[in-house]
Amino acid sequence: MPLATRPRAVVLDVNETLSDLAPLGPAFEEEGAPAHLAPLWFASVLRDGFGLSLAGAPRPFVEVAAGALRPLLAAAGVEDLDGAGQRVLDALGTLPVRADVPEGLQALAAxxxxxxxxxNGAVATTDALLRRGAARPHVDLLLSVEDAGAWKPDRRAYEHAARATRLAPQDLLLVAVHPWDVDGAARAGLRTAWLDRAGTPYPSHATLPDLVARDLLDLAGQLA
Incomplete structure (x- = not known):
């Protein structure tokens, strides 16, 4: 249903929401590991990152990613763990944006x-991603949980966004493909939009989003 009032800013998740992780499968295959390890790796990074954050010891995304990668490659029989691991990490740093991102961000700004x-990653990684996709000019501010002291979905991450934008939480619309991100933002007082890129049901245990959109262009149309 439409929002009662328009938000003043959209706060976009980056990994999977803006970036396309599909090239990671071939990156694993090039190292002799099955492509299906790519989504398992990403899920493992989130699991371990969340756990460390919950324990009060958050670590940078790339550090957690590197640590979670080695056991998966070893279990797949990869022998050159250092070399293969670095090449997969390099692939993570060269991912493209999703097809709707440049025009969608432009429409939101317009x-x-x-x-x-x-x-949950680094600002420099987001900046490079958006520049590769010719989408950087449409983004006003790049933020990372590294400056919040906790990974999303900890409320401190969303409070950091409110402080950085100098806006009240209710004036922010968190946009993500991840229900856990939507849920965390809602609990921190933000309004939320779920990008249902895969056409899958929303989990019943998570706080419902205020808006549901197919992609960023659909979302921009709903907010116009």
């Missing part, structure tokens, strides 16, 4: 909304 990103 609608008068501040466009902000909030990632």
């Amino acid at each position: 609608a008068g909304l501040r466009v902000v990103t909030l990632t």
